[in-house]
Amino acid sequence: MDASVREALFDAAALERLAAVADIDTALVVQDFTDPAAAGALADAEALLTGWGCPPLTAEALARMPRLRTVVHAAGSVKHHITAACWERGLTVASAAGANALPVAEYTVAAILFSGKRVLHSARVYREKRSWVSPIDVIGSGGNHQRTVGVVGASRIGRRVIELLRPYDLHVLLHDPYVDDEQAAEMGVRAVSLDALARSSDIVTIHAPELPETRHLFDRARLALLPDGATLINTSRGSLVDTAALTEELLTGRLNAVLDVTDPEVLPASSPLYDLPNVLLTPHVAGSLGNELGRMAHAALDELERYARGVPYADPVRAEDLTRSA
CATH class of the missing domain: 3.40.50.720 (NAD(P)-binding Rossmann-like Domain)
Known part of the structure; x- marks a missing residue:
């Protein structure tokens, strides 16, 4: 080492x-x-x-x-x-x-709850106004009551995320090609196709491995399936997301993202992802540190x-x- x-x-x-x-x-x-x-x-x-x-x-x-x-x-x-x-x-x-899976799952759950509560947006508005803002107005339709969270991959981390989400009033979907309906039900989640998960989730969190078949798992077409205002969280590997396609979506403001990994890692200094208000970008800190x-x-x-x-x-x-x- x-x-x-x-x-x-x-x-x-x-x-x-x-x-x-x-x-x-x-x-x-x-x-x-x-x-x-x-x-x-x-x-x-x-x-x-x-x-x-x-x-x-x-x-x-x-x-x-x-x-x-x-x-x-x-x-x-x-x-x-x-x-x-x-x-x-x-x-x-x-x-x-x-x-090592434990802190990654904890980071992910924090990101899920903050995303549902629109913390990035609220903090930005408060910072810009530097005066009273209406909590009701700034949160809008946000909140964590019966949100739908899509977990991609029943890995160690994905399973731990599912466990940690149990106390919350959330609907959790799972896509994993190696998990059937019965196994998903035992975890307390519902197994769905990846496209169905993308269409139905307010928040999507990726915990799949980096393999040839998972490269750009979230490409331009699949990113387009995400509902307006959805948040994509990636603590897995940057290559699972098409960075160019995601950047285009984020520039429109249609989606939000929490990215602890990117492709490439590190992003070039010119990348707009460093400055976009709807992006939380961290330097691979979710794991054990x-x-x-x-x-x-x-x-x-x-x-x-x-x-x-x-x-x-x-x-x-x-x-x-x-x-x-x-």
């Missing part, structure tokens, strides 16, 4: 716990598998504890680690570094994706302790699952 990631993830308590479960030099952070200074440690390594910035574990990299049996990722997606060579080698893999990183680190250490005890991982990553997950 990057050295800065190690510093952010592992406080003194986490390092003490790590030293208790593994024979490790906690000061050694490998950022380049070809680094001669790391050659000895890599040659002896049975397990890798990885994080953001881990280089790809190619066949060439794995050749430097003949004793390697497992990889525990102290973050979410492993797609950046786990390669086909890892599965061919028979490595086991675990991640802290479950822990600040004091949330410790939860992710300890989730990874939980898995490493399971490996040391010889018991299965609680949250294993399997090759076949990566074809339909982040």
Whole structure:
């Protein structure tokens, strides 16, 4: 992982716990598998504890680690570094994706509730007038009573969003090609087609994986299905939304957006999305940051302790699952 990631993830308590479960030099952070200074440690390594910035574990990299049996990722997606060579080698893999899903879901629920309450619009009007504004006038037809929220993707994050929305008086729709009507009903939501979800939702939140078939899932045609005044929330991957088409819609003022990810990431400085009053643009902050990183680190250490005890991982990553997950 990057050295800065190690510093952010592992406080003194986490390092003490790590030293208790593994024979490790906690000061050694490998950022380049070809680094001669790391050659000895890599040659002896049975397990890798990885994080953001881990280089790809190619066949060439794995050749430097003949004793390697497992990889525990102290973050979410492993797609950046786990390669086909890892599965061919028979490595086991675990991640802290479950822990990382929690703050993303919390960010999303906050965005849903703020969107329903028209917080961006209200704050802008109040800032511009700098005097009394009628709450009734500024909210207009907004509010969170029996709004319809469309959740795209019953991923870890999508399912957690659904759980967190249960106390609220909202109608929740779900589109996921791998979830049938009965499974959706068990989650307390209604399964619908993606187009039906787009047409019927006041707020749409995207939690689908980045795959070839999900690129521009919300293209110009599907964005046009969203009702006037609807809000699109994206905390997944920027490529799932056609940025040019969304920008055109947002420039008209017809739609609103809460975007924690974009395509490209970062948007060019000339993008109007930075300044539009109907857009909340954040720099990929929904995931684990600040004091949330410790939860992710300890989730990874939980898995490493399971490996040391010889018991299965609680949250294993399997090759076949990566074809339909982040």
